[in-house]
Amino acid sequence: MKFRVLGCSGGQVPGHNLSSFLVNDSLLIDAGSTTAVLTLKAQQKIKDILITHMHLDHVMALATLADNLFGKCRVPINVWGIDEVVTGLKESFFNNKLWPDFTRIADDSQRLPVLRLCRLPEEEPAAVGDFRVTTVRVNHAVPSVAFFIENRRRTLLHVGDTGPTERVWSVARGKKNICAVVIEVSFPDRLQEVADASYHLTPQGLAREIDKLGRPSVPILVTHVKPEYPREIVASLKKLKGYHLRILKDGDVLRF
Numbered sequence: 162m163k164f165r166v167l168g169c170s171g172g173q174v175p176g177h178n179l180s181s182f183l184v185n186d187s188l189l190i191d192a193g194s195t196t197a198v199l200t201l202k203a204q205q206k207i208k209d210i211l212i213t214h215m216h217l218d219h220v221m222a223l224a225t226l227a228d229n230l231f232g233k234c235r236v237p238i239n240v241w242g243i244d245e246v247v248t249g250l251k252e253s254f255f256n257n258k259l260w261p262d263f264t265r266i267a268d269d270s271q272r273l274p275v276l277r278l279c280r281l282p283e284e285e286p287a288a289v290g291d292f293r294v295t296t297v298r299v300n301h302a303v304p305s306v307a308f309f310i311e312n313r314r315r316t317l318l319h320v321g322d323t324g325p326t327e328r329v330w331s332v333a334r335g336k337k338n339i340c341a342v343v344i345e346v347s348f349p350d351r352l353q354e355v356a357d358a359s360y361h362l363t364p365q366g367l368a369r370e371i372d373k374l375g376r377p378s379v380p381i382l383v384t385h386v387k388p389e390y391p392r393e394i395v396a397s398l399k400k401l402k403g404y405h406l407r408i409l410k411d412g413d414v415l416r417f
């Protein structure tokens with residue numbers, strides 16, 4: 162599995178891109194910064210997009226991606242989400258007000274729409290491209306899920322934005338082949354109250370979450386650090402001993 166970080170920042174400033182990750186060139190996880198990073202040719206290779214939740218920092222590039230690829234897409238790109246995500250994208254995003262409805266528009270140059278919205282079941286595996294994907298709800302300000310992304314040999318667990326949560330860890334404990342966990346830290350420890358109110362994690366909070374997995378050897382890939390606090394957060398994360406932590410950077414390419 163090739164895992165490329167297009168963007169892993171919890172805020173947008175020059176040099177820090179919003180959440181978007183590319184697996185094996187064709188499966189996108191979230192669409193915060195996709196079109197700011199990928200060439201048109203690379204954008205054309207995307208076949209499936211998994212959306213964790215409807216916050217703009219995770220979906221905004223769906224707009225520019227659809228616009229860029231209109232007239233260049235032989236088959237629609239599947240945009241996968243749980244019920245609330247699919248309904249939300251339809252009603253609040255591709256509603257011909259905020260943005261044209263690229264799930265419907267077609268013409269002679271683009272026979273089928275560029276995007277196709279696809280509902281993912283909860284806690285049941287679904288075939289997405291070459292992978293099996295299982296959603297489990299996490300604890301965020303809006304309906305949000307973690308994805309277990311499995312090929313024949315390995316499972317990548319993408320948790321994304323969340324506050325303290327339980328269910329995803331009990332499902333994860335049942336999977337022996339987890340190769341990495343992608344999970345957020347947004348705020349420094351001194352802003353624990355802000356983190357709690359906005360359903361995000363601090364370094365201390367992250368340690369409590371990964372303790373629930375109970376498998377210290379699994380690499381924990383930290384994402385969504387707010388660009389206001391990188392030094393503070395990195396310093397606290399470095400003090401956490403006994404974990405296999407890596408703070409992701411835009412442009413990182415990992416292989417599992």
Ligand SMILES: [Zn+2]
Pocket residue numbers: 214216301322
């Ligand atoms: Zn969010």
Ligand SMILES: [Zn+2]
Pocket residue numbers: 171180216218219322385
């Ligand atoms: Zn976010």
